[in-house]
Amino acid sequence: MDLMEIIRNRRSIRKYRSDEVPQHIINEIFEAVQLAPSANNLQPWKFIIIRNDKKKRLIAQACSGQEFIGEAPVIIVACAIGRGGYIGKYMESWPVDLAIAMTHLILSAWNKGLGTCWIGDxxxxxxxEICHIPPSVRVAAITPLGYPTKTVPPTSRRSIERIICQESFSE
Ligand SMILES: Cc1cc2nc3c(=O)[nH]c(=O)nc-3n(C[C@H](O)[C@H](O)[C@H](O)COP(=O)(O)O)c2cc1C
Structure with a gap:
């Protein structure tokens, strides 16, 4: 698929078919993750792939009870294993690095017909505790992964005119 087509058609998916996702497809998705840019090329990430039903249920409970997460065949937990430096001398780089990697994951998954839903809650x-992650390693994001059951209509976006300005900042 063309990149713009992937970006335009991607949706957050909250209902999944029970079909398994083969490991080789997951590996192909992670090739896109592996190539994500990161501050100083630190690549401060580790992704836990979870298929175990009991663990998936526990994770869904730990996500404010969003049950659809546990109903997907796979859950991916994105962890930050390093801190990196600062962006703009004030912003920690690891959440940004993890967000870029997650975006690669989500778009690459969609390109393979797989749905995701970024979970921040x-x-x-x-x-x-559930995934035996040491306290020094931060949990940055979670997503279920699986084949969508149906098409999902697009959510609204602010117009391009509202999100850009020329030369100087203006509201
Ligand atoms: C940082 C972040 C956190 C989010 N957390 C949740 C969440 O906990 N549960 C959920 O159902 N969707 C969550 N979403 C998905 C957003 O609701 C969704 O991306 C947004 O409504 C736009 O819809 P779309 O992804 O289908 O275009 C999150 C998205 C982002 C980027």
């Missing part, structure tokens, strides 16, 4: 301590 999770209890980090509970996820660390």
């Amino acid at each position: 999770f209890d980090e301590e509970k996820i660390q």
